[in-house]
Amino acid sequence: MIFKCRNCGGNVVYSPEKHKMFCPFCESEESQEVQISSGAISICPDCGGEVPVKEHTAAIQCPYCSNYLILDERVEGRYLPKMMIPFQIGKETCKQMLRDKFRKKVFAPTDFLSEVRLNSMEGDYxxxxxxxxxxxxxxxxxxxxxxxxxxxxxxxxxxxxxxxxxxxxxxxxxxxxxxxxxxxxxxxxxxxxxxxxxxxxxxxxxxxxxxxxxxxxxxxxxxxxxxxxxxxxxxxxxxxxxxxxxxxxxxxxxxxxxxxxxxxxxxxxxxxxxxxxxxxxxxxxxxxxxxxxxxxxxSTKKVLAYACTLWGCLTVLVGCVSVWALLCV
Amino acid sequence: MDKELKREALRQYLKYFKVWFIITGIVVVLTIGAVIVRVVADNRPRGNNMAPTERVFDYADVLTDSEEQKLRQEIAACEKKAKIDIVIVTLNEPMGESDRVWENNMMNYADDFYDNGKYGWNRAYGDGALLLDNWYEDSNGSQKGSWLSTSGKMEDTIGVREEDVVLDAMYAYIDTQPYQAYRAAVYKLADYGEHGYNGVDEGEVLASLCCAWVVPFIVAVIYAVMHMSQSKAKDTTTAKTYIGREGVNLRFKSDDFIRKNVTSHRIESSSSGGGGSSHHGGGSHGSHRSSGGHSHGGGGRRR
Incomplete structure (x- = not known):
């Protein structure tokens, strides 16, 4: 199934920040209607593109039209979950949390917290x-x-x-x-x-x-x-x-x-x-x-660069302190 | 992309070490400045024209004329190098039989001699040291001994240990070769005047060099290890995390006494151990004021 927007036909998604269904195209809220797919589960019912559905996939994003598809037969019958906790943290908040937590990890590779890399993050149930x-x-x-x-x-x-x-x-x-x-x-x-x-x-x-x-x-x-x-x-x-x-x-x-x-x-x-x-x-x-x-x-290069710089700075400072000690006596 | 990453890495690096670089830069500039000031100051000519040029007063007549002359030349060379005045006074006068009176008289004599001569390299009563050596001996016993009066920077430099070093160097020769004895004292004093209380100790220089390299290296290694160590996450669940609304229900509880054991042992009375006390011979080493009102340090001992 796909949740489509009644107003613009776009893919309506659940917004953890708003705690509502939200259409990112026309920005309307709770405007969703369910479009049931009838064909093969590996074919996107919206654009007809082939979706890389794996053996256990229950929901996936179509790589062509970017719509989120929920595979009906994998959330029904014996696979029907009794309960769930919906996402409470959105992607942007999650990115910021990662930045806050790992900002002080100075030896992490330079692009570890880059916007491009963090954008590859994916929300999974x-x-x-x-x-x-x-x-x-x-x-x-x-x-x-x-x-x-x-x-x-x-x-x-x-x-x-x-x-x-x-x-x-x-x-x-x-x-x-x-x-x-x-x-x-x-x-x-x-x-x-x-x-x-x-x-x-x-x-x-x-x-x-x-x-x-x-x-x-x-x-x-x-x-x-x-x-x-x-x-x-x-x-x-x-x-x-x-x-x-x-x-x-x-x-x-x-x-x-x-x-x-x-x-x-x-x-x-x-x-x-x-x-x-x-x-x-x-x-x-x-x-x-x-x-x-x-x-x-x-990053080994960073470890060496940072540790050596610290070593150098401290050596210079200790050396200067020694010189001062000699000057003061 | 690679270039951008490198630029970003450099930006992060500079941002991270910004404070370190600023502090190190300031300290280096200040140190260079201080060294320049010190070098200029060290090369400053003698600033005291009030003191006499004589440095050797051999009232006990234990030196020959040529030895006195050699000693004067050596003192002059040492003074120039160490930027202190060095005065040698020999006496053959009674200074008191008891240690206390002897020390008091020697100290006053040495301090007053220094003050009356207005000695001091930088100014009158300034940097310098006077070695007073008494050879007096009579039928009641010996009053031989030495007193070191220090002033200015030498007052801060010469402590108990340094004073012992100077006098030990001198006493190695004093009975047989007085000239060698005073010469040794002069060189030791000059050494302290030039290099401070540490003197020139190759081992210590090597140790401080090692300290300047090795300690920062160890700190850098600790820093690297600390920043590299990490854990995936902490387990934040407890035994009660998944307890339902019904909770924990204690249905039965019993604590029945079975038996008891009593053991006893005698308390050993502890006797207090005798503490040792140490006595350090020698005269006063603290700072004091001479009769002229000028600050002096130093000390001495009988031999």
Whole structure:
């Protein structure tokens, strides 16, 4: 489908800044009407150009007419997301955030933050599985309390041992795990957390103006990551319930899952791929919170130039200080 | 494109080091200026015409006439180089049997001699040093010893350590070759006058050169490493990030006492260790005023 403008026929896109559908051609707002495509998914229904649709593409920009296409059959049926967070940060804001964050990285290549390079940034809706768990944790440990006092010239230390038991129910909601082979897991974990206050039911209009993938990893295949997060968090939360001891030795901590649910949804990510010396340096920006994940490439020439200049300046300054010291005595 | 990138890189570089270049430039200009001023000042002729030309007063008569003459010539050469007045006075007079009286008398004699002669390279009572060496000895014992009276820049330069160096150099010869002894003292004083309290120490010069190169190098390496190190991002989730509205519900809690252990140990009484105290021999080294009201430094000791 394509969102077309009723007034001018242009492609209406979702504007994160305005939080509305917006036609960049006639600047009208909420003027969209849906144009359903009927032909092959790799053919642009607007201009007829061939679109490089990949196996998991759910939304893409036509390279010929620049319209954003949403592939109906990849957001329907089993691929219909239950929920999503629309982009809250627009491209210009995202560019500025990258500039602000990396401005002090003096050894970054000169054009790393150039307008031309940053314009290549792309907004992607990444498929995620969200897991809900209701768990019970049965904890037993041995706690020690230590008390010391002095009497005369003797020092006494009393160690008391306690049998510590806790039974805690914890409800986890929406533990996210990315369902994309293309997206690196560690990076997607670092993008968290998203603010679920803005989580809403899926609406394809929010995809207009962005690219997207359908899930390409089944819920069962990635659930281990969610379970691992849940287990680690449960252990921490149960330990928080045990206090007042000098030391606690855990004897057992049985975590039982009483209920588990999973949902499919989309989360917004800005992606900036920077190529330097034939190596790709990807940067990901949380499209809602603006959290940036990525490491800047280092220009060896800059490192040498800057470090040597600093060395030279300091040498001259220390030399001058030495001369002053000699002059003053 | 490449040219534009290079131009942009140069612009970023100059912008980044702008403050460094300005500060370094100012410091270099000021240093060059100071060196020029110092060189001009160093080449300034003697500014005191009130002092007598005599520098060797051998009242104890321990030097031959030719030795006195040689010493005068050497003092003249050293004074020109170090820009200080150097006066040698030998005595054979009682200065007091107790250390305190001896030191007081020696100090006053040396200070007054310097002041009465209005010595000083740059002005009367200015830069210079006077070495007073007493040879007095009687049936009650020896009052032999030396006192160094310093003035002007030498007052700041000669401290306890430097004074010891001068007197040690002198005492190596004093009993057998008085001329060599005074000559050694004159050269040491001239050395301090010319180079300050550091004197000319090749090791220290080498160390300061290394310092001027190596320390900035280390700083530059640290700077480079610090700017190169980076992490992808921090994990900002906590154990409570994904807790639902139902939250954490503590259903059961028990803390049952099992047993206790009590251990004891005797507190060892600690005895205080005796501290050492050090005593440094020798007369006063602080700044003081002579009877003429002029500031002097220095000190001395018996031998």
């Amino acid at each position: 990444v498929p995620f599985w969200f897991y809900d768990y209701d768990v019970s944790a049965d904890y037993q440990g041995e706690g020690t309390k230590v008390r010391s006092w002095t009497s005369g010239n003797m020092r006494y230390t009393e160690t008391s041992y306690y049998d510590v038991r806790r039974n805690v129910d914890v409800s986890f909601r929406n533990i996210p795990v990315d369902a994309s082979v293309q997206m690196p897991d560690d990076v997607m974990d670092l993008m968290e957390p998203y603010d679920y206050g803005q989580l809403m039911d899926f609406d394809p209009k929010y995809m207009s103006g962005f690219c997207a993938e359908k899930y390409n990893m089944e819920a069962g295949a990635v659930e281990n990551r969610a379970k691992q997060k849940m287990t680690e968090d449960t252990v921490t939360l149960v330990r928080e319930q045990v206090s007042g001891y000098s030391n606690v030795r855990q004897k057992r901590n049985d975590i039982q899952v009483r209920g588990a649910w999973q949902y499919y949804g989309l989360l917004p990510v800005w992606k900036y791929l920077y190529q330097y010396n034939n190596v790709e340096y990807p940067f990901y920006v949380n499209g809602q919170t603006g959290k940036i994940v990525g490491t800047v490439p280092i």
